[in-house]
Amino acid sequence: MTTVAARPSLATRLTALTKIVELGPGRLEPKLLAEASTLLTRAGERLKLSSEHTVVALAGGTGSGKSSLFNALSGLELSPTGVRRPTTARTHACVWGLEGATPLLDWLQIQWRHRFSRSSALDKGESQLHGLILLDLPDHDSIRALTDSEADRLIGVADLVVWVLDPQKYADASTHRRYVTELAGHDAVTVFALNQADRLSAEELAELVIDLNDLLRREGVEHPSVVPTSAITGRGVDSLKSVIAAAVSRRRAAIQKLEADLHRLEQRIAQTMPVGEALSAPSTVDDARRLGLTDALCDAVGVPAVGEAMENVYAERSMSWVGWPYPRWISKLRPNPLKALRLQDVADEIRGIASGTVSAQSAEVVNAVQALADGLSSEMHPVWRSSLNHAARSQAAKLPKALTDDLSEVAPRLDRVPVWWRLLKMWQYTLVAGFVLGAAWLVTGLLSAGQAPLGIQLLGDTAALPWVGLMMASVLGLGALSGIAARNFVELGASKERERLEREMRRRVSAIAETTVVEPVERELVRHHTFYTAMRALAG
Template sequence: MTTTTTPEIAEEPASGRSEPGLTERLDGLDRLVTLGAGRLDEPLLDEAGELLTRAGERLRLSGGHTVVTLAGGTGSGKSSLFNAICGLQLSPTGVRRPMTSQAHACVWGLDGAGPLLDWLAVDKRHRYARASALDRSDSSLQGLVLIDLPDHDSIQAVHRAEVDRFVTVADLLVWVVDPQKYADAALHRNYIVPFAQHADVTLVVLNQVDRLQPGEAEDCVSDLRRLLEAEGLADPRIVTTSTVTEDGVADFREVLVDAVAARRARSRRLIADIDRIAERFVEFRGEAEPPAQIEPRRAARLVEALTDAAGAPAVAEAMESAYELRAVDYVGWPVAKLVDRLRSDPLRKMRLTELREELRGAFTGPVGAQQGDVDNALQGITDGVVTELPPVWARAVRAASRSRAGELPEALGGSLKDALPVFNQVPNWWWLVKTWQYFLVLVTLLGLVWITLLVVYGVAGSGSGSGLFDDAGLIPYVTVLVACTLGMGALTSSACRNLVALSSAKHGERMEAHMRERVGGVAQEKVLDPIAAELADYASFRTAVEEFRPA
C-alpha cells in the first residue's frame, strides 16, 4: 500500500526568480542585524549574518535548479531510493555500514549546475548527470539536483558534519526512515525539532514498507504523523516507498517533479530559515513603548551635577572677586591706592595672585572636572528610561550614557573656557569714573601746588601780596578746595564700590548661568544625544521586529 500527502504547489516563472516577499524579508533581517550589532547576543547575530550570506550566495546561483537532499539513518535505504530515482546504480548500497561516506549528486540539466555544485562542495568524482537523449526526452525532472547524503547517525564525525552542512543549504529536505527506526531519537532531536518550521520544504519518506504486513503501513504512517505533529512539524508530508517492489517510488518521483516544476523550493527554504530565526529576535522586543529621550527633570539634574563637577560655581565666584578687584583699578580713589601701595598690603597681592592662577586655569583647560566627579554625575541618569526595556537594551542604553564619559572633563573645561571671555570686558562707566577720579586728582595736585606757591610767595613775603600766588589770605580757601576734591574722590570711590558690589553679584550670576548653558550643550552632545540615539535604535528595532516576525 502507498500513502502520499502532497500539497498544491503554485508555479512561478521558469527563470527561478525568488518568491515575492523574500527580498523584503532579507532586508528586514539585515536591518535587525545592523540594529542589534553590539547589543544582542553574538551567536544570534552570527547565525543571522551567516543566513544572509548563505541566502545571497544561493540567490546568485542557478534558480532553475532545485537542490533535494536524501538524508536518513543507517540502513534506511536512502541510497537505494537515490538509485531508483536516478535509474542507475550511482550511489553504493550493501550490507556494510556506512556505505555512503560522501555526498553523491545527480543532476538533470547541466546549464548553471556547475557553480551550484561547487558551492555545495560536492566532490567532482561524485557528480553525475542525466543528459542522454533519452533523459532529455523526459524533461519532467529537468532542474533537479538530487543528493544522497551519508548517514546522520554514523559513527564517523565527518559524516555527521556533512549531513549538518547540507541540511542548512538544501532547497528541499527529504528524510528517509524505515519502519524499525522512524522514531529514532537522534533524528527527531537533532533535525526534526530544530527544523520544525521548515514543514513547507520537508518531506518524510517511510521506506522499506515491503517489510510490513498488509495494513501495518497505514498504522506506521499514522504513528509517524502523530509524532511529527507533536514535534511542531505542521501538516507533515509523508510518502511510503519500497525500492524492492518499487511500490511508491513513482509517487515519490511525482513529488520531486512537482517541486522542480514549481521552482519555489529555493525561496520557500530561505523564507523558512528566516522565519525560524525571526522568532529568536522577538524576545529582545519589549512590549512597552520606549521613551524618546531622558525626561527634562533628570536632564536638568545632570546639567546641574556636571556644572558642579566642572567647578563652574567656583569659577563664577572667582570671576566675581576678580570683577571687584579689577573695578578698584578703575573706580577706586587713586590717592587711596597710592597709600595702599606704600603700606604694601600682602593679603591683597596674594588674593590677586590666586585669582590670576584660577583664571589662567579656566582659560587653558578643564576647571576641576575630574573623571570621578563626572562618573558620579552620570550615576542613575538612565534609571527612568530602562525600567521597561529588555535587559540587553537596558544595558545598551546605560552604556550609551557613558560612551563618551572620557571626553567630558576636557569638553567641560573647553565650554567654560569659551564662556569666560564673554564677560572679560570693562564696563564703559568704569572709564568715565576713572576719568573723573583722575580729574579730581589733577585738581588736588593743582590745589597743593597753589598752596605751596602761596606759602612761598605770600607767607615768606617774596611777592607783592596782591596776586593769586602771593596772597596768603587765599590759603584757607585753597585748602578747603583741596579737601573738597579729596572728599569727592573718596566719596565717589565709596559709592562706586557699592555699585560694583551689587553688579559683581549679578555678574557672577550671569557668568554661572552662561557657563551652565555651555555645560548643558556638552551634556546634550556627550550624554543625552547618545541616549536618545540608542532609544531611537531600540524603537526602530521594535518596529523592524514587528514587521519582520512571521504572521
C-alpha cells in the first residue's frame, strides 16, 4: 500500500525534473544538467525493473572486512577474501529469490559467474530476506581503476548502501569526502556497519560508535544508522541482517533512494536558482505594459508629430478651396507657411521617419524594448533576466525599418479634394461675382446719373443704389460667414483625419510590437514560469 501511494508523487517529481532538463540548457550548469539527465535515465530504468527486489550494496575500503561480512550475511563463502591485501576485483551478488531478478542483475551488469542464489533449504528462517539482492562491491579505494569505477557506478544505482568501516579507518577522508558527504539526505537508504568490533573492548567500541555518529551528523547525515559488527564472531550480523530485512520487506528502498537523489539534486538546483526569487515574476505581458510599449514606440517613430503635420497640411490646403477668396488673395502677398513648415508632402514626411536621425530613433526603439524587458525581469534570477532581455532584443535591429516601412503605407492622399470643398468654392465665387456686379452697378450709378443711355440710366438709377449697397454688404457678410463656417468644418475634418491617421499608425505599431517584441518575450516568460513551476513540483 505504501509503495502504491508513493509512486504518483515520485512520478510527478520525475516529470518536473524532465521539464527542468528540457528548459535548463543555457540556464543551468552543464554538469548539473548531465547529472539530472543521468538520474532520469536511471530512475526510468530502475522503475521498469523488478519492484519485488531490493538491491543492497556492501561498500567499503580495502581491509574493512567487507567480503567477510558479505559471506557472513549470506551464510556461504561466496566472495573471496584475501590475506595480505584483501581486495574484491569483481562485484559478487547473492539473491534471495531469483525469479524476476535476472533483468535487474543484467542492468546492474553483474557477471553470470558472480551471481549466487539463496533459494534452497538454507533459506529456512530467512523468508524476511526474500527479494534481497546483496552485492559485495569492489573496494572503492582500490588502486585498480576498473574496480574503482565499478564501485562508484553501483553505489549510485543501489537501492540501499551499507558502508563497511573498520575501527582504524572509520574516519578515512577518502570515504567521507567522496561518498558520505554526497549522501546527505539519504539517511533512510544508508547504513554504516562498524566492522571488526571483535578487535575492540566494550568501552572502545562505545566510544567509536559515539564518535562516528558525531562525525556523520557533522557531514549532513541527520539520523545515522550505525551497527557494530564482526564477521569473525558473528556479533551484530543478525542486527545488520534485521536492518536489511526491514528495508526489503517494505519494498520501499528503491523509491526512497530515488526520492533522496531527487531531493539532493533539487537542493543543488535551488542553490543555483532559488525558487523564492521567481514567485513575484509575471508569467505574461499585461495590457498596461503592452500599451506602454506601443506608446514608447509611437513616440520613437514620431506618430504625434506626423499626425500634427498631417492636420496642418489638411487645414492649409483647404484654404485654397474653401477660404473666402479676398483674404486668400491678400495672403498670397505673404510668404507661404507650407514652405516654411516643409510640410508639402506628408507621404514623404512619413517615409522619412527614420532618415536623417536614424541613430536617435533606433536608440529610442531600443530604450522602449529595454524598458519592457527590465520591468518584467526585475524579480528574476540574473540568468533568466539575461535570457528575457535577449528574447526582447532578438528582433530589435529590424524594428525601426519594419515600423518605417509599414507606416509609409498609411500616408494619406494629399491630392484628394472633398466634394463639399468644390461646391463651397463655386458658391463663394458666385458671391464674388455678385459683389463685383454690385460694385459696377454702384459706380456706374454714381458717375452717370441722368446723362447716360437708357441702359446705363437703369444701372445708374440713384433710387436703387441703396439696395445695391445693401446687396453688396449682404454678399460680403454671407461670404465671410461661409468662410468662417468652412474654416470650422475644415478644422473639424482635419482633427478627425489626424485621429484616423494616428489610430491607424498606433494599430500598426502595436501589431509590429506584438510580433517582434511581445511574442518572443511571452515565450520566454512561459519558459520561466514553467521552469519554476517544475522546480516547486520537484521540491514536493
